[in-house]
Amino acid sequence: MAELVIKKQWLVSSRTVDITTCYTFEKEIGSGAYGKVFQARDNTSGILRAVKVVQKNRVRDYGTFCNEITILKALDHPNIVNVIETFETDRLCFLVLEHCQGGELFQRITSQRTLSEPQAAQIMKNLFSATMYCHQNHVCHRDIKPENCLFVDTSSDSELKLIDFGLSKVLNEAELMHAVDGTPYYMAPEILTGSYTKQVDCWSLGVILYIMLGGTPPFNGKDNNEIMMSVFNGYWSFRPKPFATVSDHAKDLIARLLVKDPDIRWNAKQAYHHPWIQGLAPTPQCPLVPEVFDGIQSFSHAQKLKRVTLMFIASKLSEKDIENLKKIFKSINTSGDGTITRVELHQGMRMGGINIDSDTLETTFSVLDSNRNGKIDYTEFLAACLYNQTYLDQGLLKTAFQHFDHDRSGFITNDELREVLTGGDLSVLISDDDIQEIMRETDKNGDGRIDYMEFLAMMNRV
Numbered sequence: 060m061a062e063l064v065i066k067k068q069w070l071v072s073s074r075t076v077d078i079t080t081c082y083t084f085e086k087e088i089g090s091g092a093y094g095k096v097f098q099a100r101d102n103t104s105g106i107l108r109a110v111k112v113v114q115k116n117r118v119r120d121y122g123t124f125c126n127e128i129t130i131l132k133a134l135d136h137p138n139i140v141n142v143i144e145t146f147e148t149d150r151l152c153f154l155v156l157e158h159c160q161g162g163e164l165f166q167r168i169t170s171q172r173t174l175s176e177p178q179a180a181q182i183m184k185n186l187f188s189a190t191m192y193c194h195q196n197h198v199c200h201r202d203i204k205p206e207n208c209l210f211v212d213t214s215s216d217s218e219l220k221l222i223d224f225g226l227s228k229v230l231n232e233a234e235l236m237h238a239v240d241g242t243p244y245y246m247a248p249e250i251l252t253g254s255y256t257k258q259v260d261c262w263s264l265g266v267i268l269y270i271m272l273g274g275t276p277p278f279n280g281k282d283n284n285e286i287m288m289s290v291f292n293g294y295w296s297f298r299p300k301p302f303a304t305v306s307d308h309a310k311d312l313i314a315r316l317l318v319k320d321p322d323i324r325w326n327a328k329q330a331y332h333h334p335w336i337q338g339l340a341p342t343p344q345c346p347l348v349p350e351v352f353d354g355i356q357s358f359s360h361a362q363k364l365k366r367v368t369l370m371f372i373a374s375k376l377s378e379k380d381i382e383n384l385k386k387i388f389k390s391i392n393t394s395g396d397g398t399i400t401r402v403e404l405h406q407g408m409r410m411g412g413i414n415i416d417s418d419t420l421e422t423t424f425s426v427l428d429s430n431r432n433g434k435i436d437y438t439e440f441l442a443a444c445l446y447n448q449t450y451l452d453q454g455l456l457k458t459a460f461q462h463f464d465h466d467r468s469g470f471i472t473n474d475e476l477r478e479v480l481t482g483g484d485l486s487v488l489i490s491d492d493d494i495q496e497i498m499r500e501t502d503k504n505g506d507g508r509i510d511y512m513e514f515l516a517m518m519n520r521v
Contacts, residue, residue, distance in 0.1 A: 063363045063366065063367070063429070063480065064429065064430060064431055065366070065367055065370050065429035065430060065480075066133075066429075066430045066482055067132070067133065067135050067370070067374060067430070067436065067438050068129075068132035068133045068482065069479075069481070069482025070370060070371045070374050070462070070482075071132045071142055071143070071144055071145070071374075072144040072145070072462055073144070073145045073146075073147070074144065074145070074146050074147075075146070075147055075148070076146070078110070078146040078153050080102070081101070081102055081103070081146075082099040082100065082101060082102060082108065082110065082155070083099060083100045083102060084097045084098075084099045084110070085097070085098045085099060085100060085107075086098050088109065092117065093113045093114060093117045093118055093124070094111065094112045094113045094114045094117065094151075095111075095112050096109055096110065096111050096112070097109070097110045097112065098110075098158060099155075101454075101458070103454050103457050103458045103461070104375070104452070104454035104455050104457075104458050105454055106375070106376075106377050106454075107158045107160075107377070108143055108155050108156065108157065108158050109155075109156045109157070109158045109159070110153055110154070110155050110156070111153070111154040111155075111156060112151060112152075112153055113151065113152045113153075113154065114150065114151060115149075115150055115151065115152060116150070123225065124152070124225065126227075126228075127223075127224045127225045127227065128142065128145060128154060130198055130224050130227050130229065131224055133196075134192070134193070134196070134198065134224075135397075135436045135437045135438050136188070136189055136192045136193075136397040136437055137188075137218070137385050137388065137389065137397065137437055138185040138186070138188055138189040138218065138219060138220055138221060138397070139189050139192070139193075139220060139221050140156050140157060140159065140209070140220045140221065140222045141156065141157040141374065142154065142155070142156055143155040143156060143157065143374075143375060156222075157220075157377070157378070158377075159209035159210060159211050159212075159220050159222075160210075160211070160212055160213065161209065161210025161211055161212045161213045161214070161217045162209070162210055162213070163205060163206050163208065163209060163210075164182065164205040164206075164208035164209075164210070164219065164267075165204075165205035165206045165208075167210070168205055168270060168271060172274050173271065173272060173273065173274045173301065174271045174272065176272065176305070176306060176309055176335075176339055177339045177340065178215065178216075178271075179268060179271040179272055179309070180309075180335060180336050180338075180339035180340040181216060181339075181340040182208075182219055182271065183264065183267075183268055183271075183312075183330070183336060183340075184331065184336050184340040184395075185218060185219040186203070186208065186219065186221065186264055186267070187264065187327045187328075187330045187331035187336065187395070188327075188331060188395045188396065188397055189220075189221045189397070190203070190221075190260050190261070190264060190327040191326075191327035191328050191331055191395065191396045191397070192396055192397035192398070193221075193227075193257075193260070194257050194260070194326070194327055195396055197229055197230055197231060197232070198224075198227055198228070198229055198230075198257075199227060199228050199230060199236065199256075199257035199259065199260060200221065200224060200226070200227050200260050200263075201226040201227055201228060201236070201240055201241055201259065201260070202223065202225070202226040202227075202240070202241050202242060202245075202263075203221070203245065203260050203263040203264060203267070204242050204244070204245045204263065204267070205267060205270070206223075207221065207222050207223040208220070208221060208222070208267075209222055211378050212378075218378075218385075226240045226241065230257070234256075235254050235255065235256060236254075236255055236256070236259075237253050237254060237255075239251065239253060241259075241263075243280075243283045243286040243287050243290065244266065244276045244278065244286060245262075245263040245266045245267070246259070246262075246263075246287065246290055247259040247262035247263065247290075247321070248262075248290055248291050248292075248293045248319050249321055251287055251290065251291045255321065256321060258321035258322075258324050258326065259321070260327070261316055261324055261325060261326055261327055261330065262316065262317065262321075262324065264316060264327070264330065265312075265313055265315075265316025265317040266278075266317070268309075268312065268313050268316065269295075269313050269317065272301075272302070272305050272309055272313075273297070273298060273301040273302055273305070274301050275298070275301065277295040277317060278290045278295060293319035295317060297310055297313075306335070308333075308334055308335035308338070309335050311333075311335070312325075312330060312333045312335050312336070315329070315330070315333075316330060328394075328395075328396070331395045332395070342389055342390055342393075342395075343386060343389075343390065344390055344410070345383070345386040345387045345389075345390040346387075346390065346407070346410040346411035346412075347387055347390075347391060347407045347408055347410065347411040347413065348411050349411065349412065349413055350447070351384075351387065351411075351444055351447075352408065352411065352413050353447065354443065354444055354445070354446035354447035355423060355427070355443040355444060355446070356423060357446045357447065358426070358427070358442065358443040358444075358446040359422060359423050359426035359427065359443070361446065362497075362500045362501065362517060362520075363480075363497050363500070364476070364479075364497055364500065364501055364509075364517065365517055365518060365520075366426075366429070366442070367479060367480065368456075368459045368463075368514075368518060369442040369443070369445050369446065370429060370438060370439070370442040371459045371462060372442070372445065372452075372455045372456070372459055373438050373441035373442040373445055374438050375455060375458065376441070376455070381441055384440070384441055384444045384445075387407075387444070388437060388440050388441070390407070390410075391403050391404065391406070391407035393406070397436075397437060398434035398435060398436055398437075399434060399435040399440060400434055400435075401420070401421075401424050404420070404423075404424055404435065405420055408420075427439050427440065427443050429442075456514075456515065456518060457511075460511055460514050462479075463475055463476070463479050465478065469510060469511065470508040470509060470510055471508060471509040471514070472507075472508050473491075473494050473495070473498060473507070473508075476494050476497060476498060476509075477489060477494055480494075480497070500517070501513055501514065501516075501517045503516065
């Protein structure tokens with residue numbers, strides 16, 4: 060049969076059942092114009108999630124909100140918040156997200172006043188990588204600010220996640236945007252002219268870096284109109300007192316980002332590789348060790364339903380579960396764009412003392428590239444690495460089975476297999492013979508369907 064195509068967004072459920080049958084709401088952790096955010100616990104896996112509850116009648120344009128969900132489902136980067144699933148009623152929409160427990164970057168800036176250069180460099184490295192990934196995938200965030208950056212945990216060196224894609228837009232390379240959207244302090248000057256590109260995100264990143272090191276915004280005013288006028292004029296300077304002890308390298312990066320002309324302004328890729336970032340926030344060397352690679356090779360020969368299941372589980376694990384695998388991924392991804400190329404995979408193997416021939420490399424890469432975009436995405440990498448690791452968690456296995464068993468009959472049928480393997484996308488073709496082959500691989504009692512014990516046996520089979 061043809062090689063299996065798996066897209067991460069196919070693994071994000073959209074459900075109409077009562078969310079309280081799946082999650083226990085524990086406490087409110089935030090609120091906004093459209094509704095509230097709660098900490099909730101998955102009743103099956105026990106993992107903590109953040110649930111954004113949106114009242115539909117408060118949303119001026121519900122299509123715009125749905126746009127955020129669509130974009131988030133497709134994005135797959137270690138520094139972008141992961142959407143788990145959605146629920147919907149007539150009045151409410153529930154967006155279930157990974158739970159970042161370290162608070163906003165805004166809160167950390169407020170409590171510390173200014174951040175040390177190594178702290179700021181690590182934060183900016185996360186944000187430049189996430190922004191580079193977004194831009195390479197034709198997504199402009201349009202509202203990058205400290206309130207939309209969450210720390211994974213409360214440690215001083217915690218990873219950061221970019222959140223809130225409510226104003227984001229998918230666009231082609233040459234397409235211009237025209238809506239005057241965003242937060243005044245972080246808006247690029249060209250937004251106010253009504254014609255701009257994804258480079259507005261890089262201006263916002265420059266403002267964030269300025270604030271982290273200087274303690275105040277580069278543009279001020281008594282109200283939003285004054286702030287926007289100051290931004291539009293584009294004049295700013297390093298205030299003598301707060302920047303007296305800031306290094307020239309740091310100020311150089313700020314100066315390359317806060318350039319009024321977007322054609323001259325540095326992009327996220329250039330900023331990620333700036334000497335100040337690479338010098339103060341080097342990527343730890345975590346080689347792809349043979350035991351992890353053995354799992355990757357086993358994954359490449361695994362049953363197709365098993366590979367889909369591992370992709371599903373990889374997309375649902377908590378940060379703590381994948382902490383070491385994330386370090387390996389980032390160590391291999393030397394470009395910092397959040398994806399692994401053939402060259403990077405080969406180099407990562409050599410760093411770990413793994414020598415393979417070009418045919419094996421090509422076969423391994425081809426299987427790991429489940430969505431056929433020519434690169435190994437974050438969840439694809441995690442799924443392969445999980446083959447010999449944590450995937451036997453019973454709660455997540457049960458969650459995966461329930462995801463495939465749409466009607467909760469206790470069995471996965473041919474039709475449900477087709478839904479899983481196409482994501483409901485009618486343009487994805489998979490033959491009846493292919494479905495039957497996958498069914499035969501797992502349906503050991505021959506009744507034409509997969510029960511939970513057969514599913515577990517497949518997942519435990521080496």
